[in-house]
Amino acid sequence: MGGAERSARKRRQNQAVTRTAPVAAARKAGSNRNPVIVGVLVVVIIAAAVIAGVIYSNSKKNSTESAAIAVQQVSLSVPATRDGAVVTVGKDTAKATIDVYEDFLCPICGEFEKTYGPQIEQHLADGTLRVRYHMVNLLNDRSDPAGYSTDSANAALLAADAGKFYQFHKSLFADQPEEGARGWSKDQLTALGNSLGITTPAFAAGIQSGTYNQQITDAYNQARSNPSLQVDIGNGQTGFGTPTIAANNKTIDTSAPTWLTTLLAN
Amino acid sequence: MCAGSLATVTKGTALDLVGTLFRLGLAGVWLVSGWVKASDPNQTYIAVHAYDVLPSGVVSVVAGAMPFLELALGVLLLVGLGTRITAALSCLVLLAFVAAVAQSWARGLSIDCGCFGGGGQVAKGDTRYPQEIARDIGFLVLAVWLLVRPRTRLAVDAVVGRRGGV
Numbered sequence: 001m002g003g004a005e006r007s008a009r010k011r012r013q014n015q016a017v018t019r020t021a022p023v024a025a026a027r028k029a030g031s032n033r034n035p036v037i038v039g040v041l042v043v044v045i046i047a048a049a050v051i052a053g054v055i056y057s058n059s060k061k062n063s064t065e066s067a068a069i070a071v072q073q074v075s076l077s078v079p080a081t082r083d084g085a086v087v088t089v090g091k092d093t094a095k096a097t098i099d100v101y102e103d104f105l106c107p108i109c110g111e112f113e114k115t116y117g118p119q120i121e122q123h124l125a126d127g128t129l130r131v132r133y134h135m136v137n138l139l140n141d142r143s144d145p146a147g148y149s150t151d152s153a154n155a156a157l158l159a160a161d162a163g164k165f166y167q168f169h170k171s172l173f174a175d176q177p178e179e180g181a182r183g184w185s186k187d188q189l190t191a192l193g194n195s196l197g198i199t200t201p202a203f204a205a206g207i208q209s210g211t212y213n214q215q216i217t218d219a220y221n222q223a224r225s226n227p228s229l230q231v232d233i234g235n236g237q238t239g240f241g242t243p244t245i246a247a248n249n250k251t252i253d254t255s256a257p258t259w260l261t262t263l264l265a266n
Numbered sequence: 267m268c269a270g271s272l273a274t275v276t277k278g279t280a281l282d283l284v285g286t287l288f289r290l291g292l293a294g295v296w297l298v299s300g301w302v303k304a305s306d307p308n309q310t311y312i313a314v315h316a317y318d319v320l321p322s323g324v325v326s327v328v329a330g331a332m333p334f335l336e337l338a339l340g341v342l343l344l345v346g347l348g349t350r351i352t353a354a355l356s357c358l359v360l361l362a363f364v365a366a367v368a369q370s371w372a373r374g375l376s377i378d379c380g381c382f383g384g385g386g387q388v389a390k391g392d393t394r395y396p397q398e399i400a401r402d403i404g405f406l407v408l409a410v411w412l413l414v415r416p417r418t419r420l421a422v423d424a425v426v427g428r429r430g431g432v
Contacts, residue, residue, distance in 0.1 A: 034426055042348035046338045046355070053334025054327060057307050061326075144311050144329075146322045180308030180315075237390055 061144060061182045069184055069192040072171040078124050082160040085153070085212060085219035089166055090130030096264050097130040098252070101223055101244040104152035104172050105139040105179055109243040112254065113173040119260055128264055133169065136220040138242050139179065148183025151207070153216045155189040158206040162198040171196070285418040288408040292356060293343035295405055300336030302383035307333075313385020316377040317366050335359065343412075346421025353412035360406045364399055371395040 080089040090097075102109040123129035135153035140146060152172055159168035171192055177183045184192075190204045206212075223229055223240060228249045230238040245252045245259075252259055303310045311329040314320070320328060339359070342352040367379050376390045379398040416423065 038348045038423070038426055039351050042342060042351050045342065045347075046335065049334045049338035050331045053304070053337075054330040056334075057330035058326075060307060061330075141315065141322060142312060144308075144322070144326050178308045180311035233389060 064177070064182055064184070067188075068195070069171055069188055070175045071192065071195045072167060072174050073196075074121065074167050074170060076121060076125055076166055078127070080160055080163070080165045082157055082165070085134065085157060085215040087133045087135075087157065087160045087165050088130065089133065090124045091127040092130070094128055094130035096128065096247065097132065098263070099132045099134060099244075099246040101134045101136055101229070101240075101242055101246075103136050103138045103149050103242045104156070105143055105149050105177065105183065106242045107176070107179060110173050110176040112243045112245075113170070115257075116254065116260065117170065117173070123260070123264065129260075133165070134219060134223060135169075135216065136223060136242060137216050138220060138224075138240075142179045143177065143183035144180060145182070148177060150210070150213050150216060151186055151189060152184065154210055154212045155186075155193065155207050157212045157216070158203050159193055159196070159198060161206075162193070162200055162203055164193065164196045164198055167196050168193065281415060282417055282419050285412060285415055286420060288411050289343050289346060289349060289418045289421070292353075292405060292408040292412065293340050295408075296336045296340030296343065296356070299382050300333045300340055303380075304333035304337060306383065309383065309385060310380070313378070313380025316375070316380070316386045317370055318373075318375060319366065319369065346418055346423050347426075349412055349416035349418060349421060349423050353409045353416060356409040357406060357413060360402050360409060364402045364406070367395055367398050367402070371399075 078090050079092075080087055082088075102112075120129065120131060124131065133156075135156050137149035137153055140149040143149070156165060156168050156172065159165050172184075186207050190207050193203050193207075223244075226240070229240050229244055229246060229251060231241060231244060231251050233239045233241060243254075245254050247263060252263065256262075303313075307329065310333060311325065314329040314332070315322065315325045336359075339352055339356055342348055343356075363379070363381070370377050370379075371393070376388055376393050378385050378388045378393075379395075380386065381398060381401070412418075418424075
């Protein structure tokens with residue numbers, strides 16, 4: 001009896017020991033498992049942030065996908081003729097001719113157009129000024145995806161063939177994409193032409209195939225290596241940039257607001 | 267003996283405080299640089315593009331992801347969750363930044379690192395490669411400290427695992 005009681009007590013004691021053992025083991029395992037859980041959690045948090053970020057950035061970038069380029073109509077009735085990658089706007093009898101080198105993606109070109117566009121338009125209309133527009137693709141790799149500079153310049157030259165260069169040019173600068181942003185697509189450029197009344201199939205086909213792409217690139221390379229078009233780009237260095245305005249093979253400093261009136265007065 | 271253990275405790279406390287400062291400092295760096303980049307995605311694209319390393323399709327993805335990677339690292343360090351693994355990732359990202367700046371310098375590109383916004387091409391004399399690398403190495407010191415000794419005060423790690431950090 002006594003022996004059985006002792007052994008029963010011992011069994012209970014053993015049971016008690018084995019009963020507490022799993023808890024201790026689990027507690028021990030738990031302290032080892034925590035770092036793993038935290039590690040996984042950290043990786044998941046970072047992956048989620050990155051994926052959400054990419055989706056957010058993309059949707060923000062592509063927000064202009066379904067938009068239409070705002071149409072700028074003009075009441076300018078002067079000739080605009082394309083020769084290679086240059087479009088000359090204005091009357092032959094104008095006493096002054098300026099060369100304007102621009103890239104449709106270049107923000108300072110956009111500012112130039114905003115500031116001096118109306119003045120230029122007025123002098124084009126009254127026949128005192130003629131402008132040779134050189135649309136270059138200097139910033140071709142600065143849109144996302146790359147290629148907007150070339151596409152837009154090509155489209156503008158095709159618009160010139162259809163007699164709508166000035167409106168097309170004005171519309172693109174008035175509704176300009178930012179550098180690093182998504183540019184207007186070929187379809188959107190085509191739609192702008194259509195809104196301006198260009199209905200020729202050659203226009204849409206030319207935008208898709210890039211009719212003047214090579215001529216634009218060649219003209220840009222020529223301009224870039226033209227010594228008379230080099231301007232001060234800071235630190236005592238010179239280079240070609242946009243916008244560059246030139247007359248009589250000399251660049252004009254357009255930071256003085258009266259540059260155009262001064263030019264026309266002489 | 268009493269004095270000895272007291273000195274150990276004090277030293278441990280001091281190291282904890284240094285680690286805490288470093289953790290919050292590095293968190294601040296990531297949060298500021300991530301926020302500046304996230305709020306101007308176009309500029310970030312130009313900055314990444316200027317390094318002239320990746321094809322433009324990849325530039326787009328990297329420029330989209332990087333600000334949010336930085337923000338995530340910043341938030342994790344701020345709350346002190348997974349300090350060791352976050353510090354390890356910070357080291358990798360910082361080393362990648364140093365490598366990117368170094369290759370631009372070696373190849374004679376003239377760009378701004380765009381580390382805290384900005385970025386893209388600059389005039390030839392306006393590059394600051396040594397300063398940019400030195401700054402990144404400074405941040406790297408903070409990250410390496412936390413990688414080696416992730417134990418800090420005011421951290422979620424201290425609550426999750428009593429030994430602090432992963």
